[in-house]
Amino acid sequence: MVRDAERTKRLLLEAAAKEFAQHGIAGARVDRIAASAKVNKAMIYSYFGNKDQLFDTVFSAVVVNSVERVPFDATDLPEYAGRLFDSFEENPDTLRLTNWYQLERPAGAPLAAIVASNKTKLTQLQKAKDAGRLPERYTPVELLALVRAAAMSWFTMTPELGASAPKSRRRRRAVVVDAVRRILAHD
């Protein structure tokens, strides 16, 4: 019975992740999620609560997964940016969920998974700064903002500009890594 419940939850979360990535929160239909998972709709409410709560559960799992997949290294931020770029390349749904989250849940309660991940990163950045491994001129949050933004360069553009982007994934990654290296160069 426990195993069945776990399996049902997993199927629902997988179906919900696809539905939310495609349609966002307002656009997602709980009916479609239930049909796609072949699970009775009532189970969604019983396991996860309302649609916003289901989204938060899905997105928290995506964040945890993504943190595990993309190890953070405050002493090698250019390569971290490269790995983040890889992760966006390989998981376009993660990027879409993040964008929907920013557009549709700005007033939601902070998600513990994101708060914890940021805290770890900011602490490591401060340590690397204290050890002289990072330039003095940026605070940890400024470093994180710049590195994330650079890693997202090829994903935050309009499709019109994207059509002119280099076809080579290796080249796009190299541009990201190089830019972060220059941002962090010691004077």
Add this chain to the structure above:
Amino acid sequence: MVRDAERTKRLLLEAAAKEFAQHGIAGARVDRIAASAKVNKAMIYSYFGNKDQLFDTVFSAVVVNSVERVPFDATDLPEYAGRLFDSFEENPDTLRLTNWYQLERPAGAPLAAIVASNKTKLTQLQKAKDAGRLPERYTPVELLALVRAAAMSWFTMTPELGASAPKSRRRRRAVVVDAVRRILAHD
């Protein structure tokens, strides 16, 4: 009569811009746009076509407006990034519309306003490169991607990280301008 038609269109486009910025394309309700503009709903279809077409009209106007407000200068990209940052700070709806556009219209026809604006920028970047005003190592589209991404650093983060961002707008702008200056530094 012509003046009345222009006034009605303007009221509808203003109401539509607010509705789309708030709710996106799928989430927007034509009923609410008509009610907010105090215009009969049938006029929307008659002037602009369906909801996707109305969005494209709204977003094209936003792009044109934004291009006029933020003069591009291929020979001073750090300050251009600063102006772009200012524009996002002062027009959060523009940023939201851009994000909805990327999420909800990726398969839509390219918008002429965006294509034209990109073409002008890429041509100017190539000229500045030819004149030795920009480093050889990046192509025009790579330069534009990096500069845009840096300018968006404070707007592409989760609200959780945003809560730790510097309160000072001047400081956030300075970080953007400094990062672009370093990305472009000659070797």
